[in-house]
Amino acid sequence: MGEENNQTVVTEFIILGFPSLKKLYPLLFLLFLLIYVFTITGNIIIFTTVLTNYKLQIPMFYFLNHLSAMEIWYTSVIVPKMLSSFVSENKSISFSSCMVQLYLFSSLGASECYLLTAMAYDRYLAICQPLHYSSKMTNLTSHQLASGSWVGGFLSPVLPVVLISKLLFCGPNQVNYFYCDAQPLLKLACSSTQFTETAITTLATGLIFSSFLLTVLSYIFIISTILGIPSITGRNKAFSTCAAHLIVVMIYYGTITAMYMQPMSRFSLDINKVLSLLYTVVTPMLNPIIYSLRNNEMKHSLTKFFKQIDKRKN
Template sequence: MGAAINTTLVTEFIILGFPSLQKIYPLLFLLFLSIYSFTVAGNLIIFITVLTNYKLQIPMFYFLNHLSAMEIWYTSVIVPKMLSTFVTSSRTIYFRNCMIQLYLFSSLGASECYLLTAMAYDRYLAICNPLHYSSKMTNATSHQLASGAWIGGFVSPILPVALISRLVFCGPNQVNYFYCDAQPLLKLSCSSTQFTETAISMLATGLIFSSFLLTVLSYIFIISTILRIPSAIGRKKAFSTCASHLTVVMIYYGTITAMYMQPMSRFSLDINKVLSLLYTVVTPMLNPIIYSLRNKEMNDSVRKFFKRINNGNDCK
């Protein structure tokens, strides 16, 4: 009882960021500010383009719009705080705000897993069951799938975040990371974390594995169907409709699998920082590029979008 009385609970954390790179913080600030600006602008352009172009009012681009919205919020939960650590001496974050950041980041990441699975199902129906596509992938169905991705994503991390928030943090309070993530927080707890670590690993593995498995199964059927198309032009056209999504899936699941489908203590925090940068900063930036370059309809629509803007400026 006496030990508990003398324990000082942590009320705020200090985000260390990248302490070994302090000498180049101004350069890192400019680099990540540029990436963040491009990410928000690129995804916002896709979002507006899909909304304003009637030719893109189909389920594939409807899901892409949700993905763009997720990417904007996903990176915005992390990057602004990281940028502030490069230019200010104040790197503290209140315990409550840290838990909120952890929950929002985890929720949006889970939502993206579910949404990518829904997008794979959409491509499966379009390529493997083209005659029944319009009857199965109705507007109501696409709305339900997108809503399910958001709701499921925001429900999934409730237990892990609740478990972490109930741990005892009595010092030190320096988070050797650039945001509040599970692994660095678990390292700071002065209470037993074995149950929490096991629960988080099992839940993360279940979410990632099930989403990835459904996506892979969809693409096994998709690729099998494409290979049976007699003409090379037909195969190329069919594959082009899912190439962008497949590329995003490979990048996204490759990084988060290395991060979360492992015991929390297996990799060093420095290695995990690099992996985290890939899927929190780099991947959201690549999505607009991938979908614009690999999809002809989107590419043409984006060109027309900028053309309308230029014409509007010329009129002024």
């Protein structure tokens, strides 16, 4: 115990980012800045379009608005700090700020899992039970599902973050990652991490597996119903209403499953960095594109939105 007390407690971490790519930092800064600006702008446009167009005031687009809001905050928790590391020698982050970043990032990720499940349920009702859709997916129901996604998401990582914050960090304090995530932090802990690692893996697996399973079940029924539609036009129309969401689900769950539904030590940090970039930076950028290109109502509304902006300029 005395030896533990003599150890220096870490009060800040150094976020190393991508040390092997240091010569490419100016290029990486420009690339990720453009991606970040595009992500924020794209999601704000989607959010504003849905909010101002009465034709889009239906549960599907109400959920999309929440998804856009999540993506804005999700990427903003990570990218600005990463961008600063490309141009500044100061790569430090205080212990408390690191824990806050870990909590916010984990919360928004969990919230997105819940919301994508709610969106799958909405598409299930719309396609498999169209006659009962309006009575089952009321405004109140959609509000409750969206609110529950946020609340559930922000409650889910409380225990993992508390467990990590209670670990002893006595040095080194260099985080070989581009943000404060569980795996690189656990590698720096001086005290035993077995219980914490087991708890995080169990909770993450439970969250991801349950939400993914419900989403998959919804799409099994959806695809079965679509295949039963006699006309090709009818099948195409039905599929077009859920194609965008299905693409987003496949991209999102593909990366987070590889990241979190396996022991923390199984993959190298370099592989996890690539996977993290996919769902923290790339996926939030792709979502506005996917929903804009795959949904006719959204395409029409966006065209109208930009025409109105163009008229105001002229």
